[in-house]
Amino acid sequence: MSAAMNQSMVLPVAIPAMTAAILVLVSRYGLGIQRLVSVVATASQLLAAIWLYSIASDGETRVYLLGYWPPPFGIVLVLDRLAATMLLLTGVLASCVLGSALGTWDQRGRHFHALFQFQLLGINGAFLTGDIFNLFVFFEVLLIASYGLMLHGGGPRRLKAGFQYVAINLVGSTVFLFAVGTIYAVTGTLNMADLAVKVRQVAAGNEALLAAGALMLLTVFAIKSAMVPLHWWLPPTYGSTSPPAAALFAIMTKVGAYSIIRVYTLIFGAEAGPMAGVALPWIMPVAVLTLVLGTFGVLASRRLADLVAYSVVASMGTLLIAIGLNSAGGLAAALYYAVQSTFTSAGLFLLAGLIVGREDDRPAVVETPAEAQSTGIMMALAALFFLLAIAMVGMPPLAGFIGKLLILDAGRAGGQIGIVWPAVLITSLLLILGFARAGIRIFWVAPERVLDDARPTTRILPIAAIVAMIAAMAALTVFARPVMSDMTSAAQQLLAPQGYIDAVFNSMPRAAAMVTP
Amino acid sequence: MSMEFLLATAIGAMAAVGIYLILLRRTFPVVIGLSFLSYAVNVFLFAMGRLAIDLPPIVSKTAAGYTDPLPQALVLTAIVITFGMTALIVVLSLRSFLETGSDDVTLNTGSEDVASARREEPRL
Numbered sequence: 147m148s149a150a151m152n153q154s155m156v157l158p159v160a161i162p163a164m165t166a167a168i169l170v171l172v173s174r175y176g177l178g179i180q181r182l183v184s185v186v187a188t189a190s191q192l193l194a195a196i197w198l199y200s201i202a203s204d205g206e207t208r209v210y211l212l213g214y215w216p217p218p219f220g221i222v223l224v225l226d227r228l229a230a231t232m233l234l235l236t237g238v239l240a241s242c243v244l245g246s247a248l249g250t251w252d253q254r255g256r257h258f259h260a261l262f263q264f265q266l267l268g269i270n271g272a273f274l275t276g277d278i279f280n281l282f283v284f285f286e287v288l289l290i291a292s293y294g295l296m297l298h299g300g301g302p303r304r305l306k307a308g309f310q311y312v313a314i315n316l317v318g319s320t321v322f323l324f325a326v327g328t329i330y331a332v333t334g335t336l337n338m339a340d341l342a343v344k345v346r347q348v349a350a351g352n353e354a355l356l357a358a359g360a361l362m363l364l365t366v367f368a369i370k371s372a373m374v375p376l377h378w379w380l381p382p383t384y385g386s387t388s389p390p391a392a393a394l395f396a397i398m399t400k401v402g403a404y405s406i407i408r409v410y411t412l413i414f415g416a417e418a419g420p421m422a423g424v425a426l427p428w429i430m431p432v433a434v435l436t437l438v439l440g441t442f443g444v445l446a447s448r449r450l451a452d453l454v455a456y457s458v459v460a461s462m463g464t465l466l467i468a469i470g471l472n473s474a475g476g477l478a479a480a481l482y483y484a485v486q487s488t489f490t491s492a493g494l495f496l497l498a499g500l501i502v503g504r505e506d507d508r509p510a511v512v513e514t515p516a517e518a519q520s521t522g523i524m525m526a527l528a529a530l531f532f533l534l535a536i537a538m539v540g541m542p543p544l545a546g547f548i549g550k551l552l553i554l555d556a557g558r559a560g561g562q563i564g565i566v567w568p569a570v571l572i573t574s575l576l577l578i579l580g581f582a583r584a585g586i587r588i589f590w591v592a593p594e595r596v597l598d599d600a601r602p603t604t605r606i607l608p609i610a611a612i613v614a615m616i617a618a619m620a621a622l623t624v625f626a627r628p629v630m631s632d633m634t635s636a637a638q639q640l641l642a643p644q645g646y647i648d649a650v651f652n653s654m655p656r657a658a659a660m661v662t663p
Numbered sequence: 664m665s666m667e668f669l670l671a672t673a674i675g676a677m678a679a680v681g682i683y684l685i686l687l688r689r690t691f692p693v694v695i696g697l698s699f700l701s702y703a704v705n706v707f708l709f710a711m712g713r714l715a716i717d718l719p720p721i722v723s724k725t726a727a728g729y730t731d732p733l734p735q736a737l738v739l740t741a742i743v744i745t746f747g748m749t750a751l752i753v754v755l756s757l758r759s760f761l762e763t764g765s766d767d768v769t770l771n772t773g774s775e776d777v778a779s780a781r782r783e784e785p786r787l
Contacts, residue, residue: 279737286744293751305759306770309690312752313768316697317685319748323704323741330734331711382770 158270166263195237202230207649224276227636246611247390264291307386328359339650371402389499393492430470437463477637479552486545677703690756
């Protein structure tokens, strides 16, 4: 039975890989069958994620050996609580985003569904992998798919923003390769568990080289998670892309945060000897700066999509503050906040697409959208905007409040109250101002011109997807205690990396005899 | 002038050229700069396998020892990935030029963006 459980770990990677290939093959039979295949695949990934979460809840770290090669040499997939949590988050988000794209955005260009599945392949693989070069490969898979998704729908603005997005991520990939090369040259291995062992034994002359590699790796993850000063790509990219793509990209920044957590607790964590905490002094100040700049961006935005993108930057700053606290409470708060901010950002991007009415992407001839929809629809959109805004800003009763509260509590417990509390509280006030002003300008300003162009009515599926995400956040609030106990267990498992290392080396008995950890 | 010095200088020079080109304002130099950066990183990865003279990377009965095959595999992977990305960015820059009429890399190049924003969407 446990062997079957271990084998089922590969499902979140195998299902989208096969489905994407099938989708490209059936693409000539029309969009209907593509939608069907994609919905079935995404639903089965969600079921697989729920199953994996349930089996990871017993606290045991499970390992899957790709090709049954022995661990330090072969590539491993590792399922612990953190990976299972992120997989479940991806599954739920992907289902909601796919639901919102059906019938509206997926016909704006070719191969939306295949690109969607490739994107999920990259994201799921990045969360599961236990090998640092394999992490690079899955990063590339998810980046290439994201280029395709980002450009979906075309248009001059999107193409220009897409070029910048592709260019900066290619530079990031290059730096990733330099970092992995440096780390390999010093330690001689690419397996994360083996790196955790070898890093402790680094020779004194190679310490500087290894530290350089570790910090280059931090730079790459900083690009992905929009840490200042590498956050400039995010607002143009997320502000110019189609709403479902932007909603799915809400989890891509979390992939960067996940990588930081994984690498700097497992490999360069507290037990890494001379390399212990090599990245820590950088994370907290940069996180505060990210939060502040993101908030200023929210106040300065003139377009709704830009405002949401800058609020994503600000939420990443908050998340990184929690990670930088480097305690079990801080990491648990970071995980809770990551989950709820993903739903909030995705909901806001979908809502921004509905408000502006970009379903058909034609330039509109109406000055404000108040005339564009029926009053009932606009009232519903206003209510959704209100709920999502208070969730993003961190006001009660939704999960954003609990997330920020947990971060403030972890900051107080960690002794960094002087930095964390002013940063989070003052920026929350400024974010309230920014979102309130946006809501007033969109929903309360009287229309200045009459409608010249007939606009299609808003479909029900995107609104249903947004409501589903708000319901998920309400569930996170109501069930905050059990969720937080799970997150605390995940954080404690992360801060005790020996369990991970032992699980990887014991996954194949012959290997344990070949390599002495 | 040892071989290591030559190799390190070559990697550094290619990386410097690549970084300079990436910071230029038109799409084609950016693409060429990314190619130079990928050359630099591939040579770097290959050099990470250390120098082993006259030794094969593949198992053979007549070999006295082996050179490290893993960096060679890493280089192959990196070359293939970068090749795909370069093809994508070339087509993207061409399409962007055809749609907008200019190969300027920067966004917000002036009046057309402000006007379209005013037309399309609510200003906050």
